[in-house]
Amino acid sequence: MPDLSLLSFLAIALVTLGASAAAITRRNIIHSALLLVAGWAGIAAYYLWAGAEFVAFAQILVYVGAVSMIVLFAVLLTRLGPGDTAPAPDAFQRAAAALVAGGACFVALAGAILTSPLDLPAAARPPAVAAAPAINVREIGLALMEPAHAAALLVIGILLTVALIGAIVIASIDRREADHSGEAAS
Amino acid sequence: MTAHESFLDSWPAEKYAALLDLIPAQYAWLRWLVSALVAIALILAVFGLLFAFTTVTERKLLGRFQNRPGPNRVRILGIRAFGFFQPFADAVKALTKEDIVPAAADKILHFLAPAGAVFFTLLGFAVIPYGRHLTPLDLDAGVLYFFAAGAASELVIFMAGWSGRNKYSLLSAMRALAQLISFELPLLLVVVPVVLAAGTLGTSAIVTAQGGWSLGGLIPHWNVLTPWGLAGFVIFVIAALAETNRCPFDLPEGESEIIAGHLTEYSGFKYALFFMGEYFGIIGLCGLGVTLFLGGWQAPCAFLQFIPSYLWFGLKLVAFILFFIWIRATLLRLRIDQLTRLAWKLLVPLGLVNLGVAAFWMLTASWDGPVLLAVRWLAGLALILIPYVLLGRSLGAGLGPRDYRYAQ
Numbered sequence: 001m002p003d004l005s006l007l008s009f010l011a012i013a014l015v016t017l018g019a020s021a022a023a024i025t026r027r028n029i030i031h032s033a034l035l036l037v038a039g040w041a042g043i044a045a046y047y048l049w050a051g052a053e054f055v056a057f058a059q060i061l062v063y064v065g066a067v068s069m070i071v072l073f074a075v076l077l078t079r080l081g082p083g084d085t086a087p088a089p090d091a092f093q094r095a096a097a098a099l100v101a102g103g104a105c106f107v108a109l110a111g112a113i114l115t116s117p118l119d120l121p122a123a124a125r126p127p128a129v130a131a132a133p134a135i136n137v138r139e140i141g142l143a144l145m146e147p148a149h150a151a152a153l154l155v156i157g158i159l160l161t162v163a164l165i166g167a168i169v170i171a172s173i174d175r176r177e178a179d180h181s182g183e184a185a186s
Numbered sequence: 187m188t189a190h191e192s193f194l195d196s197w198p199a200e201k202y203a204a205l206l207d208l209i210p211a212q213y214a215w216l217r218w219l220v221s222a223l224v225a226i227a228l229i230l231a232v233f234g235l236l237f238a239f240t241t242v243t244e245r246k247l248l249g250r251f252q253n254r255p256g257p258n259r260v261r262i263l264g265i266r267a268f269g270f271f272q273p274f275a276d277a278v279k280a281l282t283k284e285d286i287v288p289a290a291a292d293k294i295l296h297f298l299a300p301a302g303a304v305f306f307t308l309l310g311f312a313v314i315p316y317g318r319h320l321t322p323l324d325l326d327a328g329v330l331y332f333f334a335a336g337a338a339s340e341l342v343i344f345m346a347g348w349s350g351r352n353k354y355s356l357l358s359a360m361r362a363l364a365q366l367i368s369f370e371l372p373l374l375l376v377v378v379p380v381v382l383a384a385g386t387l388g389t390s391a392i393v394t395a396q397g398g399w400s401l402g403g404l405i406p407h408w409n410v411l412t413p414w415g416l417a418g419f420v421i422f423v424i425a426a427l428a429e430t431n432r433c434p435f436d437l438p439e440g441e442s443e444i445i446a447g448h449l450t451e452y453s454g455f456k457y458a459l460f461f462m463g464e465y466f467g468i469i470g471l472c473g474l475g476v477t478l479f480l481g482g483w484q485a486p487c488a489f490l491q492f493i494p495s496y497l498w499f500g501l502k503l504v505a506f507i508l509f510f511i512w513i514r515a516t517l518l519r520l521r522i523d524q525l526t527r528l529a530w531k532l533l534v535p536l537g538l539v540n541l542g543v544a545a546f547w548m549l550t551a552s553w554d555g556p557v558l559l560a561v562r563w564l565a566g567l568a569l570i571l572i573p574y575v576l577l578g579r580s581l582g583a584g585l586g587p588r589d590y591r592y593a594q
Contacts, residue, residue: 034295034345037341054327057327057334058334060334060335061330061333061334061337064337065333065337065340065370066367068340069340069363069367073360076356137326137327137330137386161538164371164538168530168531168535
C-alpha cells in the first residue's frame, strides 16, 4: 500500500503550486486573485497535513478571509474597465524587473529557511492525515508567553491594537460640519 | 457528572460505540471513515430538515406578525398540516425552474459561487457540540476552525456578485464585503473573553466550563450570566445578524435599491442554494452563540438534567432562530453608512472595553459571599454600561429626531 501521507502531501503541493502558477499566467486579474486565494488555502492544507492545526486555521482566517478581501478591493478599485488587461509581458524591462524582484525574494527566503535550525527528532515527524496535532493551542500560547517570544508578541499585539484604534479614529472623524445640509442627519 | 447524566444521553452513545467496535481494530481507518460519514449524514439530515422548517416557520410567523395567515395551502395525501409541507413544494419548484446564466457571465465562477455558499457554511457545523457525547469533530482549536470556515463565505459573495457582469450585483457585493468585514471584528472580539474564561479554544471544553449551578442548582454558570458575557452576548447577536445578512442588516440584497444584490443573476436551484447557505449560516452562528454564551447543551437547572442534553441544545437553538425571525419582523433596514458606523464606532470600542471587563471579572474570581458577589457583578456591569452610555451620547449628539420636509 502506498504511503498515504506522502500521497496527500503530493496532492496538496500540486494544488498549491498549480493554483499559484495559474494565478501568474491568467490574463483576467480577478481570476488571478481568486487563484492566489486557492494557493493560500493550499498552504493552509499543508499546515494541517503537518499537524499544525492552529497555524492552519489562522492562515485561512487571515489570508483566505481578510487579506483576500484587501486584494479584491484593491483590484476592483484600480481596474480601469472590463476590457482592460495588463500590458504585454514581452517588455524586456518588465521581465528583468520581475526576475530581479522574484530572485531577491527567493534568495532571502531560501537563506532564512536554510539557516534556521530544524532538528526534529524522528518521533516528532509529521503525523498522518487527520491525526491529533502534536502540540495543542494551550502549549503554543504558553510558549509564546515565555521570555524568548513575549516581547515580540507584545509588540505585535500593541501594533495591531493601535492599527485598530487608528481605524476607529479615522472612521469617527465626521464631516458633519462640512456637509451639514446633506446626509448628516443620519 | 456522569451520575446526573440522562439515560437518553448515555444509552445511544454506548450503543453507537459498541456498534463501531464491531469493526475489527486493525481497520482503524475504516472505523474513522464510518463515524465521519455517519456524522456527515446526520448533520445533513437534521439540519436540512431544520432549514426546511425554518423557512416555512419564518413565512408563517412573518404572516402572523403582519396579521395574515401565511402559507397554509400545501397538502400531501389530503393532509394540510397548517401548511408545514410548504418546503417540499418549494423544493420541487426550485428544482424545476429554468436555470438562467447571463451570456456575459463568468461561467465557472457563476457556477462555483452557489455551491461554495452551501459548502463553506456547512463546514462550521462540524465543531458544534450538539450534546454531551455529540461533538462531531472535537478540535483543539474548534472556535478558530468555525470562523476560518466562515471566512470563505465572503469570497463566495464576491464571486456571485462579480460573475454575473451586473453592476447592481457588483455594487452589492462590495457593500456586502464592507459589511461582513466590519462586523467580523466585534464578533471575534466578543468571542475572546469566552476563550479567556474557558482557557481553551475547543468548543466542547467551553461548554463543559459552563457546567455547574449556584443557589442549590437553580442558577447555571452560563457565560451570559456574567457582566462581560451579557454585554458580549448582545454584541454577538447584533454582529451575527449582520454576518448572516439578516434584517435589519440585509443590505446585500436590499431589493429597494439594488434589485436582489448578488443574487440578481441567479435563478432556479442556484438561487435556492444561496438561500440554503444563508439559512445554514444562521443556524450555524446561532449554534455557536448557544455554545459560547448560553451554556451549550447544559440544562438551565440541576433538576432538569433528566431531559437529554441534545434536546436542551435544540431548544436553545430554535429559540435563538425564532428570535432572529422576530427581529426581522420588527426592525427596519439600515443604510450602509449607518451600518458601518454602528460596527466601527460603537461595537468595536465596546468589544475592546468588554475585554477589560472580562479581565476584571477573572481577577476578582476569589471574591466570595453574597455582598462581594453583588459588588463584583454591579462593578462589572458599570464598567461596560458607562462606556456604552458615554459612547452612545457622543455618537448620537446632534442627530436627534429627524423632521421630514416634503416637497412644497
